[in-house]
Amino acid sequence: MAPTQTQKALVVSPTDTSRFEFVEREVPQPGPYDLLVEVKAVSVNPVDTKVRAKRPGKSLGWDASGVVVARGSEVKRFREGDEVFYAGDLTREGTNASLHVVDERIVGHKPRKLDHLHAASIPLTALTAWEGLYEQLRVEQGKTLLVIGAAGGVGSLVVQLAKRLTKMTVIGTASRDTTRDWVKKMGADHVVNHRENLPAQLSALGLKNVDAIFCCVGTDAHFETMAELIAPGGRIVSIVEPEQPLPMGKLFGKRASFSWELMFTKSMYKTPDMASQQAILDRVADLLDEGVLTSTLTVDAGVLEPAALAEAHRTVSSGKMVGKLAFRL
Ligand SMILES: NC(=O)c1ccc[n+]([C@@H]2O[C@H](COP(=O)([O-])OP(=O)(O)OC[C@H]3O[C@@H](n4cnc5c(N)ncnc54)[C@H](OP(=O)(O)O)[C@@H]3O)[C@@H](O)[C@H]2O)c1
Incomplete structure (x- = not known):
């Protein structure tokens, strides 16, 4: 049974959606497949900034790392005391709260070697990178991959997975010295600038075409x-x-295919393969523990509180993030 006391949640101000405030709330009760998690750390993603204005009075935040404190009657894989990390469900309340409920089918065991702050920066971007690479692009060893916007939260993990796990030739894009250096650190073979002519830069590398493209930023601008x-x-x-x-x-002429990746689709539609996110997160945790993947956290934003969260939203929505930003609770 879940504890029945109230908890503290950080919500979008009902009167000014650029601000946040703490509220006391009833602890959510886990449904049959849910875990009740004591949240230890959360990260901020661009989605938080995109939905904020539509969610007055609600908690944002989807990435979390924490400890299971109660579970529903049908939960099979987790017990009280397990450390977990997950990216949540856009149709439910966010993770910016001391206690949060989440369906066990989208939860993984936290990497043992990462603390909660570093673990919280991984799930949403890792699921996006993994599903995009292995379910949509179906990438293979030895092929070439162009990653547009490679220094961001998602791009950083796309580059790492494609290079270190799948052994592709990876070309990442970045437009500043800081982001260029970061993309190299993530493992890219080459870095080109998305603000200059990309075909000319690839041609200078001896590449006329690439086998796959992962677009993390600016679909319209980069489509042609x-x-x-x-x-x-x-x-x-x-x-x-x-x-x-x-x-x-x-x-058409190249019979090339184009697909979308949205990591919230599985939980939003309760798709038959929803539990694949559990498996992906467990695999990513192992890869982090084995040192194949490395943390993408660059900003320790301190303890989650209203002014700091508003500042983090400004940073993330600047479009200049390198890696990830996370808070501890
Ligand atoms: N569909 C999904 O499931 C899903 C999941 C996660 C994120 N997203 C979306 O994907 C986008 C990226 O997310 P993220 O977390 O990786 O973002 P992010 O961390 O904010 O990305 C920042 C990076 O974008 C690069 N960038 C800025 N303008 C660019 C441009 N015109 N062309 C190419 N790169 C550019 C910047 O590189 P420079 O500073 O070097 O220019 C910067 O390093 C966001 O819109 C987010 O909402 C979707």
Whole structure:
């Protein structure tokens, strides 16, 4: 049984959605498949900043790392006391609260060698990178991959997985010295600048085409370039909703495919493969513990409180993040 006392949650102010405030709330009761988690750390993702204005009075935050304190009657894989990490469900309350309920099918065991702060920075970006690479692009060893926006939270893990796990040739894009250095550190073979001519830069590397493209930023802006660079029969995945209809016909001649990746789809629609996220997170935790993957945390934002969270939203929405930012509770 879950404890019945109240808990502290950090919510979007009901009167000014650029601000946050603490509220006392009833502890949520876990449903049959749910875990009640004592949240120890959370990270901030661009999605938090995108949905904030639509959620007055609600908690944001989807990434979390914490400890299971209660569980529903049907929960099979976790017990009280287990350390877990997860990216939550966009249709439920966020993780910016001391206690949070989450469906066990989208939860993984926290990496043993990472503390909660570092663990909390991983799940949402890792699920996006993994599903984009292995479920949508279906990448293979030895092939070439272009990662657009490679220094961001998602790009950092796309580069690591593609290079260190799948042994691809990885070209990442970055436009500043800091981001260029970071993308190299993540393991990219080459770094090119997304603010300059990409085909010319790839050509200088001896590459006319690439087998796969993972677009982390700016689907509209980069679409025509992606169509030019993709190899015949190649695959493109994007994780950013377009602002305009895309000129899909440009992919016809090469019979190249384009797909979307949204890591919330499985939990939002309760798809039959929803529990694959549990398996992905457990695998990612093992890869982190084995040192194949490394933490992408760059900003320890301290203890979660209203002013610091508002500042973190400004940082994340600047479009200049390198890796990830996380808070402890
Ligand atoms: N579909 C999903 O499941 C999913 C999951 C996670 C995130 N997302 C979305 O994916 C996007 C990226 O997320 P993130 O967490 O990786 O973001 P992020 O950490 O904020 O990305 C920041 C990076 O974007 C690069 N960038 C900025 N403008 C760019 C441009 N015009 N072209 C290419 N790169 C550019 C910057 O590199 P420079 O400073 O070097 O320019 C910076 O390093 C966000 O829109 C987010 O909402 C979607």
